[in-house]
Amino acid sequence: MTGAERREQLIAVARTLFSERGFEGAAIEEVAARAQVSKPVVYEHFGGKEGLYAVVVDREVQTLLAIMRGSLTAGTSRIVLEQAALALLSYVEENPQGFRILVRDSPIGEASFQTILGDVASRVEGLLADTFKRTGLDAKNAPMYAQMLVGMVASLGQWWLDTRKPAREVVAAHVVNLAWNGLSGLDGDPVLYSEQPEA
Template sequence: MTEIAPAQQRGVRLPRTERRVQLLAAAQRVFSENGYHAAAMDEIAEQAGVSKPVLYQHFPGKLDLYTALLESHVDELVGTVRDALASTTDNKQRVQAAVGAFFDFVNGDAGAYRMIFESDLRGEPAVQAAVDRATSACVDAITDTITADAGLDEDKARLLAVGLVGLSQVSARFWLAHHRTMSREDAVSLTATLAWRGIGAGFPLQHPPQEPGAPGH
């Protein structure tokens, strides 16, 4: 989430987009510290330096605010994974980058990853839809890459993509929960090696990379 400068105090008029970013940043702090049920709109407004009416102009209720914040984190995660896949045409490095994207997301903002992977509001349809999108959009991106490069049909490629997403997500969360007993680099390397030996060795590149001179895998 974007940090809000101290100068953005109560009474300062901001463009609607900037105000929304400010409110989401304040909400992130309050939800992370207190959890959803104990978080109060009064405290979020105070953290943002706005009046409650201003807060309610942007978000009609606490659930609306929570869902908007969750959606922003989902967009961040999906964008990170897509950027990782697009960062190279070397498939071994792609696997490493995709795994690393999950580790970076989990390690970057504990409040963000907990809202997606450990939300206690999954009974709410809007929350569940956002949580489902976090996984499905990442799976879609990886499926497209595997289908294009390994020559598999979509069903097989999707199953492999689900496996890679699940392996990366669970491994990253385990690494974080166990006090980072190894470095991020070592943890990503171990996880990526496991994935690559299954995907890379079992399903070699079927088409040459588009970039001249780039290795296939």
């Protein structure tokens, strides 16, 4: 293997191991054993477990940010909320190992995941502020509501990671239903507006 190929192999092995055991439970010895290399090879590429973990987390952060930023396009406030819910659930579905790494209790992972959620919340905040102004609500409350909405979807993603039922679109429709209508106005059979046929 070339040096670059070996590095990619080690990152893939470590990603699986960190997903299974977390930062504290993973050991360089096991990364080396699974990759069928000696421990010094891992140290040569990453300097230690912290360096390897930082590379794995950084890649996950970049993947999730790309999905979230690419999904939050123009549209009504409700459509943007749908886009955010679907994007996060898509990441969970397509990258379960990465999502487990990001949400584990680790200083690096926690800060990174919070950074991503903060980025999404700031985009949602602007949309909520506009909606609040149009409907006569106090726009100063938009940041608080944005944090609630994004946090709800992130927490839901952790639950859904293990259940995977119902389907992503159904889960997104329900979270948007709760966020948009509140408990007193829930639809009995919610669907995403973006998936309804045009009349």
